Amino acid sequence: MEKFLSKIIISKKQINTRLQELAALIDQDYHQKESFVMVGLLKGCNPFFIDLLKKIKVEPIISYMSVCSYEETHSTGQLTIKLDLDVKVQDAHILLVDDIIDTGLTLKSIKNLLLQRGAREVKTCVLLAKNVHRDIQADYVGFPIENEFVIGYGLDYNQKYRNLAFIGVYNPNYEA
Ligand code: IMP
Ligand code: MG
Numbered sequence: 001m002e003k004f005l006s007k008i009i010i011s012k013k014q015i016n017t018r019l020q021e022l023a024a025l026i027d028q029d030y031h032q033k034e035s036f037v038m039v040g041l042l043k044g045c046n047p048f049f050i051d052l053l054k055k056i057k058v059e060p061i062i063s064y065m066s067v068c069s070y071e072e073t074h075s076t077g078q079l080t081i082k083l084d085l086d087v088k089v090q091d092a093h094i095l096l097v098d099d100i101i102d103t104g105l106t107l108k109s110i111k112n113l114l115l116q117r118g119a120r121e122v123k124t125c126v127l128l129a130k131n132v133h134r135d136i137q138a139d140y141v142g143f144p145i146e147n148e149f150v151i152g153y154g155l156d157y158n159q160k161y162r163n164l165a166f167i168g169v170y171n172p173n174y175e176a
Helices: 012-030 046-055 105-116
Strands: 005-010 036-042 061-071 074-083 093-101 121-130 140-145 167-170
Touching (some): 012 046, 012 121, 046 093
Parallel strands (some): 036 093, 093 121, 121 140
Antiparallel strands (some): 005 167
């Protein structure tokens, strides 16, 4: 195994199977909802958002936002918007898609913002949910995971490793 990994926790095949299940749930929940907008949170959502989108049969409008709250491996607790939506959210049914929910600050803040802007409904979808105490839960979760710093399939450590096809735990003793 690569030195920057301490273990692999979710394989490419497991991701693919789970995405099929999530897509089926989303199809079921959204097929009768008008104005369905899928909003991906860059950059972490990238592979997850695209792979999920390809498996969904209902037809969403897609858009992206970019926010950040993380420095290296810890949350700073403050959220900055770096890129905003290019679509109207008034009366829309929004599905916010991100790679992972940790403290929930990111999803909670953006959800509130979109509701303030007039969205009819905002649901959240993440590939991974960390096992920590928080006051917001995601509506769709790919995999619950332990409270460890993970990389791969969109998730980075200092902007690296997003291209891995699987999810692994970052080796804290690794010196690049
Ligand atoms: P939250 O606001 O604390 O829920 O953090 C969510 C954001 O932090 C995600 O969009 C990720 O970009 C980042 N993040 C949280 N945990 C990890 C991790 O284990 N690896 C990489 N990024 C993470
Ligand atoms: Mg992120």
